[in-house]
Amino acid sequence: MQAVYPLVFSAALFCVGVYGVLSRRNAVLVLMSVELMLASVTINLVAFGAILGAGADPLLTGQVFALFVMAVAAAEVGVGLAIVLLLYRNRASVNIDDADLMKY
């Protein structure tokens, strides 16, 4: 297939994830958007690994890296949700707009 398609797809997912990070009110939804971004990154990695081909890349760097990213993303979601829970416990709200104590 054309290399463009997975790459553009990944770009689209990334940008949608950016939109979600910037515009959603609920902290958990922001975490979901971050997950989208991370997924797009894994697609990108695998796509480039496939573009290179197994011959040029005997170590399968692209896919291995994508695996790592996936693992890290999962860990990150766990920790991130722990933080959101703490935030909820302390402020009784997951509204990001309410978490502006570091204001001037």
Next chain:
Amino acid sequence: MTAQDIGMLLVAVVGTASALLVVASRNVVHSALYLVIALLSVAATFLLLGAEFLAWAQVLVYVGAVVVLILFGLMLTRAPIGPTAQGNELGRALPMGVSIALFGFLATVIFLAYPTTDIALAPTTTAALGSVLYVHWAFPFMVLGFFLTVSLIGAIILARKEEGEGPDPYADAVTEVPVPAESDTTGDPTPVGR
């Protein structure tokens, strides 16, 4: 236009649409469910690119674990049931502008850099991936495992409840089965605590 092309296009469309729904939906639980679809389409993309193990891992980890985790998080944080307004202080102009600009830029760069490149369908067997993973990437793999353990422990420490910590969001939770409030019946020596 080969079969992969069509399949890729389809998956891309579905995936992008569901991603858009994730970020645009007014119901948070709906967002989570749409997220499932988006991640599944990502898994499909992996398949189309020939990374079968990764596709499987994607479904397992993301859909199976991460989304469940997110749903639990939504539950524990009393996510509102039903549609709610989801706009934040920033409004929509900045996020829209940034993401569109970014998408435009990235697309331009991609189209300029890989206009005619073809990806051959060459599935990577799990065995091949495994042999590479456990031989050449052994050390980072160990580190990864360690890292996961650490983050797990971290998450537990962060989220456990300490004594005397902040207002209890569950203070008004009902912890007992409510008893119908009738007049005093005789012969009932045990007072019903409320």
Next chain:
Amino acid sequence: MSEFAWLIPAVMALSALTILLFGKRMPRHGAEVGILALGVAFVLSVLVAVEVFSANVAAVAEVEEAHSVQSVWEVGGREVTLVVDAAEGGEAAEIPAGVHEFRLEQSTELSPIGGGFSIEAGTRIDGLTAMMFLLVSFVSLMVHVYSTGYMHGDPRYTWYFTLLSVFTFSMLLLVIANNLLMVVMGWELVGVCSFLLIGFWWEEKANSDAAIKALLTTKLGDVGLMVGVVGLWSEFGTFNITRIYEGVAAGDFDQGLLTFSLLALFIGAVGKSAQFPLHTWLPDAMAGPTPVSALIHAATMVTAGVFLIARLYPVYQASPTTLTVIAIIGVITLFAMGLLALVQDDVKRVLAYSTISQLGYMVAALAFSYTAGIFHLFAHGFFKALLFLGAGSLIHAVHSNNMSDMGGLRKPMPVTFATFVIGSAALAAIPPLAGFWSKDEVLAGAFGAGGYSGTLVTVLGGLGGMITAFYMARVLWLVFAGEFRGNGHPHESPAAMKWPLVVLAVPAALIGFVNLPFDFAHPRGFAAWTMFDLAYFEGHPVEFNLLLALGTTLLALLGIAAATAIYRRRAAVANDPMLRLGLFTQVLQNKYYLDQLYMGVIVRPLRDRVAPAAYWFNDHVLDRIVNLAGAGAVGLGRVTYRTVDQRGIDGVVNGIGSTANYTGNLLKFAQSGNVQLYAGALFVGVFVLGVLFAVA
């Protein structure tokens, strides 16, 4: 021996210091130190004089031998003279090589660290110096011995002897100097000592006034001295006297500048040697103790001016104009001052005016002949000192200076009488006493020179001799003859005062014989002894003019006879006719109104107009300028503080702060606390960077 001649002033300086520091504790209160030191100085002076004089005589003998003449001034009937003096005639004889007068110069150069103008401290021993040593040390010794009697019991006895030693040292320093700076040093020092000694009894205001008058009048002359010294330096480039001689002999100098410098130097001599018109201080200086008058104002300090002219004799010879001026001033002095002595009642004043008059003789003599002037200085020193000490003896006996309180003192004070008569006769130039030979040489020299000034000097000098004889005879009659007009019982002075009189009478009588104007003695005598430069040796005697000598003697005897005639009668003594000569007496008693003139023209305007004006100027103008400068500085400070510091600098500093504050206030909005805003900014940055990387 002459190498040690510098010891002579040095021993006097040491004695001064010793008396100052330890005198009070000594048994005779310091007088013994002074007399001992002076004895040593006198002995050394005699030894030096013997050496110098014999060397000079030997030099003259060698010259005579070289020219095979028996006496220098006769070569085949022609007169040959070695002198270059314009006043003398004849040819100059050649001085053979290797023959020179005695001259010993020792000097060290004093230069400041780092180079620059250097001065020398040095001594010059020659005939003139040796003669002055003898005069100064001998007279000073006599005065020291005399003072132990005269000043006995004075509360400041030790200080008196200190001052006498300092004075003697200063005079010897002046005499021994080989450069003009040291001469000026000695000159000023003797001036200071004179001031201190005249005002010795300063408890009386009149005495301190007299001291100030003396100091200021001589200071006026000293201005001339300094100008003259600097003038000579600028002409010849040196203060050293020998080199100035050489400069003059070389002939390469500016005549105008030389004459100007010499006239200025002469003004210094006019002040110090009490010539007209700066003579007014000397009579008033008689307020000091009489031994001081004898030492300073008769024999030594006042001769410093004459000494200066003699020392610079070759230089003066190069300027005939100056010599004429010198002669004129000298002759005015000798005549006018002699007249003033006629109407004085105070015996010291008579002697003071007499001294001024004799100084006039010396100064006028130097205009024509070196030896004549010097010889009169030498002889006069002895007999005038004798007369003053005798007057002191009289004053001590009678407790008053005035002759109207004296009279008939011949019997009670025979020694004083005898020595006073010898002194007076010497002063009146009665042969064969010293004064005759010296005064006669002066007049002969002037007569021989001829010309207007020479004739004037001869005539007035002769008349002055008559006046001198008259007033000295007057003194003798008023003091020693007749009846005692005062109170108490006068008696002869104690031994300490008697013996110096006797000792001084000897040279007063006999010193003339060292310089007889006759052929057999002259070239090897005083003229040879005191010559300082063989080229100026006056081998030719001031020609002994028998007629002139007889004439002057006659005039003197005439004067004595007149005085005798007037004062023999008792009535005249009680009612002095000299004081009743109307206008003549009045003018003389007011000293030609010179004191009033100076007071009115110089002193009063300065003291009452100029000085207060200067003070007002200082107070109102100068001080105002200074205060204005201060106020200006204060104002400037204030302006600087307000505008520059408060507004300017503080404005800048505060401005920086407030600018930071302002921009901070603007920038703080970036810290909204909104995480999504931060993330948005981050993505915008990523986008920008990405574009940049893609494009570049």
